[in-house]
Amino acid sequence: MKNKLKFLLGSLMIIGIVNTSYATDYIFTPKVDSEYYYSPTSVNVTTIKANNTNSYISSNISSPTVQYGDYTNIIRNEITSSVQYTSKNDVLREDGSIGTLRISEIGLNVKVYDGTTSNSMKKGVGHFSETSYWNGNIGLAGHNRGVNDNFGKLKKLSKGDVITYKTELGTRKYEVSYVGQIGVTDLSRLNPSSENMITLITCVENQPLLRLCVQAKELK
Template identity: 35%
Template sequence: MTDLDSDSPAGASSPMQRLAALDAPATVPPGSGHNGSTPRPVRLTRRGRLRKWDRPKHPMDWRFWVGNVGKALIAIGLLMFGFVAYQLWGTGIETARAQNALENEFDALLAETAPITAPAPESDVADPDVAVPDVAAPVITTPPAADPQADAPVVVDEPATDGAEPADVPVTTAAAVPVEQQNLRELEEGDALARIEIPAIGVNDIVVAGVSTGDLKKGPGHFPETPLPGQLGNSAIAGHRTTYGQPFHNVDKLVPGDEIVMTTLSGTFTYRVTGTEIVSPSDYQVISTTDPNKAMLTLTSCHPKWTARQRIIIFSELVPETSAPIGEPVINYGRPIDETPDETLPAGADGDEASTPEQAEGVDVQAPLEQQSSEGGVSGNLADPAAEGNAGAEQPDEAAVNEGIADAFAEGWFSDPGANLQVGLWGLLLSLISVGAYLISRRFRRDWAGALVGIMPFVVALYFFFQNVNRLLPPNL
């Protein structure tokens, strides 16, 4: 008998079993175990190795710590890959669900709304009391065909002007649709406002009111401080390029001449791209109104992709020939512009509390938009002067509106403190699920047992954990 055979435990018939028996923990004779129980028999894998749960504990030396640090780094790396996947696809799932609900809401509104009609054209005459003199048209004759050198018309008679300036000829221009005749409804941030279509880059999304972080998660957002699409002035819309459905992912590919189609309750409006500009995040004036007599649309997003270092601005102008009648501008969705404390009127002589200028003039700020406009109250319409008898109601001017325009992507790291508690709670739940799965695997001595029970709860909790971690990141990421 060899030395190996002499040192082998009794009953080990093969070399593999003898090695397994040597590596196994010491056994206790039947009846002498804990509470008189019989030790669990040693089970080998198909490759003749001890199973994970039957192996002796490793000594807590440097190899123990290095191994556990490596496992922790691997777990962190997997979580980071999972978070990137959530950023790319998980946020898109949220936006897709929101867009489906918004599209149903907007389509229902369109079906219930009648199209608007253009008002009667106005004549632009310098003085309506001055009669326009009859001006004789010049007589144009064509030379005989026999003269090959003369192939252009020749003016042989022109009306005499006697050195006087030509009289003003009336010019017919299309008037903007008044506010009270437009299909405007009460809007709150996050509500469906319009549909934007950009055939050149495959965009077809519902635009929501507002540009806060929560609004842009639903889709492209409209700056409340700018006019609505289809109105005079510069209407501005922001959208993500990399997350939350990335509606403006390829706006950098737009070139002059590409069309942007906006559909609102007042009609369909076609804009034509005129140019692109890259600006710094602080150059918000590019989306303010510079010409109140021209209808424009500006798209803005982060640039380059995956960063917020700059902003990409897409300029476009309305194409009247293929658009519905243009309307007068409305700012802040017809709601009164917020007043600062120093603009609040002091308490009256009868002891009433301080009131806003609108309340002081007897205007119901909660009244519908059409009623406020007809009564001369503050409707947010830059082109609508204060009505007679209500001159005290201050109208927001262009400078005041531009000051209210904020950068949609200006928020930085940890800008949402409400997410801190949610991150902690969902992280704690993830830890409890992991510990529970480990204990189940240990109880049944099978790794797949704990994985089978804990995989679905872990994925669900991880999704909400990532969702709240994302709230702590800058909006552009």
């Protein structure tokens, strides 16, 4: 059965590197909900395909008020997917976290919290709420500089490295299959999938239109 999901597409343009060294040619404007977002003045997003469907999206994003802080403006689009997602309630812990991410290769062991807000990433790594919580493609976001730079060493990973993710539903190990830079509007790596995988995204230093993406597939 196909489920209509509302993707917060702007969440991909993420990870506030709260540092005063960035270029000043970006507009800084707080949103009403006290979150801050960044995006170019105008970008195009076209032919975004949801896995396991024939559904495509073509949308135009325009945002004159931006912040090079945490995330971009939130753009909602409906996409159709036949992939069943795990519920947040299935993985929610008493302390408010939803999982624990461990990457021995870079000495990372951190809790994961739902949402890609400043509050979530002050506590640990953030989870793209629009992606799965367990089965399928789990999308995570983190800072790469500052006090909470949990993804600061992400760029040191390479294919074959192992990522471990633990939730209330169990523990899975994933093998890194992709490490590279993606465009700020490239959502393809966060598409739903029937294959279990985990996708980690952070900023690229001094490159506001790029994001570093690490994707790993379940080891069987």
